[in-house]
Each structure stands twice: as C-alpha cells, then as structure tokens.
Amino acid sequence: MIRDAIADDAEALAAIYNDAVRNTTAIWNDVEVDAANRIAWMNARQGAGLPVLVLEEAGEVTGYASYGPFRAFDGYRETVEHSVYIRSDRRGGGRGRALMTQLIAFARAEGLHVMVAAIEAGNAASIALHEQLGFRAVGTMPEVGQKFGRWLDLALLQLVLDDRTQP
Template sequence: MTADVTVRRADRADVPAILEIYNEAVVNTTASYDLAPVSLESRLTWFDHKQQAGWPVLVAEQEGRVVAWATYGPYRDKAGYAGTVEHSVYVHAGGRGGGIGRALMAALLADARERSLHVMLGVIDAENAASIRFHENFGFVVVGRLSQVGRKFDRWLDTVYMQLMLQTEAPTTSLR
C-alpha cells in the first residue's frame, strides 16, 4: 500500500472530488462507457442511492485530497443474484499504477467478505490490459468476453467479465 494513502468511507462532501475523477475517466478513457461527463446533481443522486441502499462508497485520500474512489453494488436487480456484486475503482489520472487502487480494492474486498457476499464481478474494457492485470493480482479471473457491446471514441469496444469468489477459493480456469 502507498504509505501516505488513507482509505475511508466517503461522505456527501466527497462527491465533487468523486465526480472530477469519474468525469476525467469518462472523457479520456474507456474505463466508463459514459460518453459525456455527468453532472454533480446526478452524482449526488447516485451517492444518496448508494447510502440509502447500504452499499459502500470508499475514497482514498492523499495529503488531505481525495485521489480515488471505489464502490460495489448489485449485479442484477433480482433476488437470486443477492450474493453477487459488481464493483468500480477509479483513480485520478496522475495516481494510476502507484498503489492507490490496490489500497481501495483491498478495502472493498474486505467489506464484501465481511458482508458474506459470494462473488464480485468486474466489467472491464477488453483493451485495458493494466486493469485486467490489476484484477488478476487480486485473484480475479476472466470468465467471459462480450464482443462489440459498447461504442466510444468512434470504435466498437469489447468487454471482459472478471470474477472473484469471495468466500471460497477462486476458480482455476480462465476463458481469456
């Protein structure tokens, strides 16, 4: 873990920083398939919904500044999927690859395990090799690929589904 990073639960006052990190990724990367920046109002609504539903939103602070955030929530809105969650981790552009994301992911996984959740999924742009490696380092495995399901920057994009079994040992095979 990066020595000067503090991971904590987010509060509503963190939402502008969360928004700034997210919108940078929207505009410059395929980490999100949103095509345009989202508004502060929509991100506040998102945050309030997460809080009301009891889903975690975590932030990483460095030198008193929010530099990353992470969350998870329901994979599908059906009772049979209650033990499965999908997560997101976003790190500010200048901090990627420096251990901030690892600190957040470790805290996110600990929270999910405390809640006795069964599976955590990540849906990742198939060309994002750094994110795929990041997830593999936590034991996630590629379990599926969807071809040309998204479109951004004037090209079709594939996604990979990565899965981590939270309460049992991880699967030993990968479809990658």
C-alpha cells in the same frame, strides 16, 4: 487514507468520473456529471448499505471505489459488480489495489459470494490488477459497447469471496 465518502467529496468524485468519461474507455458513458449527481449516487448507494470508499491523500480525494448489484433479480443477491477509479495524475503506485482490497474485505464482511469486474478488454493494467487480486477471467463479450467511434469488447472477471458450496 481510505474512508467512507461524504458529500464534501462530491466535486472530486465528479472530476475523477468526468476525466474517465472524456479520456478513457473505463466508463462507457458520454455524459459528464456534476457534484449533485455524485451526491445522489452516494446517497443511493450508502442508503442501500453499499460502500462508497474514497482514497484521500494530503487532504485530496484521489480515487474511489464502490459496488452495487450485479443484476436486479433475486437470484443474484449475493453477487455484486464493482467499480474503481483513480485520478489520472495518481494512477499506479498501488492506489487501485488499496481501494480494491478494502472493497473486497467489505464484501466478504457482508457475506457476499461473488464480485464481478466488467472491464474494457483492452485495459491491460486493470485486468492485471484484478488478476493479481485473485479475479479470474470468465469470458469476453465482443463489440458490446462503443466509445470514441469504435466498438469495445467487455472482459468479465470474477472473484469468489467465500468457499460456500451452497447459498
């Protein structure tokens, strides 16, 4: 079941986030968060009319997805950047695809024009998922990040959400 996140999901979201911080290059942060941080994050997103979706299986939150502004300038107001995270023991099996499909539908319903994915260039599984959903690669930024004592490249992909030729 995919639904809107609620405060009771905060512990699970923090656990998924922290696992990615500790063990992956999906999040380029070194600092873990707590449930209070995730509640504040959810409140800020949802208060701005942005989605925070969770995937619930057998009463457990096993993944989440959201999007926010791509850049903080007026000209980017119809472009968003998203994130999607699946609990490490539940990756694969279409969970990320299910969350992304809902997130894309939400963005289209909101009248947005472009969704951006910024993915560590070595994350072949995430890049493949995005390409299967219609995202196309638009560039790579070499060595713009770092984690685990190495430089990281950032792959940029985008999905055009509608066929408007003018804003």
